Amino acid sequence: MSVDLVEVVRSGFRECVHRGSAVVLRPDGEPLVEIGAVHGPIFPRSTNKPMQALTLLRNGFEPVDDSELAISTASHFGEPDHVELVQRLLDRFDLSEDDLECPPDLPFDEQARAQVLAGSDRAKAARRVFMNCSGKHAAMLATCKINGWPTRGYLEVGHPLQQAVLETVADVTGEPETDLGIDGCGLPIVPVSLVNLARAYSTFATAAPGTPERRVADAIRTHPRVISGTDGPDFRVMTATAGLVCKIGADGVHAGALPDGSAFAYKIDDGADRARLPLTLAILQRMGVEWTDAHAELAAPAVLGGAARVGIIRAIPGVL
Secondary structure (H helix, E strand, O other): OOEEEEEEEEOOEEEEEEEEEEEEEOOOOOEEEEEOOOOOEEOOHHHHHHHHHHHHHHOOOOOOOHHHHHHHOOOOOOOHHHHHHHHHHHHHOOOOHHHOOOOOEOOOOHHHHHHHHHOOOHHHOOEHHHOOOHHHHHHHHHHHHHHOOOOOOOOOOOOHHHHHHHHHHHHHHOOOOOOOEEOOOOOEEOOEEHHHHHHHHHHHHHOOOOOHHHHHHHHHHHOOOOOOOOOOHHHHHHHHOOOOEEEEEOOOEEEEEOOOOOEEEEEEOOOOHHHHHHHHHHHHHHOOOOOOHHHHHHHOOEEEEOOEEEEEEEEOOOOO
């Protein structure tokens, strides 16, 4: 059963509440905090991207630099440098945008989206390279080329690449075989419990230098704007928190870990984005992260009345 986790307070009145489930693990992998349904499966959405990127490294993909590996794990905002990284990866393997099987989209970043719409026919403005998962799809296509696997139909669960992904997710999370879902970008998605999702992130954060797991973690830590975007939640939280590796997922999922192996994962029931930062910051404080002004700012976004601050969004006091 889910629990009240985040509240919106306006003019001293609790206006609404976001419910969910969350787990925080100690460095030894044992639970420090368990709230709600943390042992049942959820769709991890884009928090599974590090595991997908790990699959690619295990199957011969060799990025030219950390930024290319980072875009392979990204839920990017479609900003110009994001698109350039995706296109560079496609070009390197003689692939085109038409080879991508993710859906066309507009950039998530407001400025990038406005520039695209101002410079083209609105009906034709959406492109596959702008889609937030296009870096992952480009790297998957590259891995297909490396292994001689078909580049068409790589989204299908029976494709050798997706079979390799399923094997990696099972290895890293320890989840039993179960029915799959379909993610927003069209790829198969494996249900994972919050406890095992947190443990997977701990594995990435504590892996030995040079291992595929550590390479993925280091690429995310080094390029937090590449894996998200300007002012994206992961960019802001990792910039404020040394050594943290984390990744958001659609519909209210977030997971991450510190270098000592302590880790967290949560799911907001209603999928509200505004609940993310307050809950993530409250969890980091519970994990013993050294608190700074940057953390305090992220932990309590303002509720506005006109142009004035009249309240806050915050983790419910004492919930953790």
